[in-house]
Amino acid sequence: QVQLVESGGGLVQAGGSLRLSCAASGHVASIDAMGWYRQPPGKRRELVARITSNGLTNYIDSVKGRWTISRDNAKNTVYLQMNGLKPEDTAVYYCNADWLGYDFWGQGTQVTVSS
Secondary structure, three states, X not given: OEEEEXXXXXXXXXXXXXXXXXXXXXXXXXXXXXXXXXXXXXXXXXXXXXXXXXXXXXXXHHHOOOEEEEEEOOOOEEEEEEOOOOHHHOEEEEEEEEEOOEEEEOOOEEEEEEO
């Protein structure tokens, strides 16, 4: 199995930047895609960005051009560089790993963007 630990959340003003990190441990060799999801207050969790083991990426429309997901397979870590943050980006952000068809989740990290 896999353990995921996120870091990098916090409070930032609109227009600012944050970088989230997610370090994977355990049976990491079997991890395929990894991604970042978010859950705003009172709303459902949604996929924000995803990256496959060979580096293919996809994003939701609202973050395209502002954010970048990347992956360092040597460090078993996935990153989410978030630029141009907006108040509507406020949410708990969760790291996800697809491990042999099973989903594993981190504990979540809060991102709050003030206007």
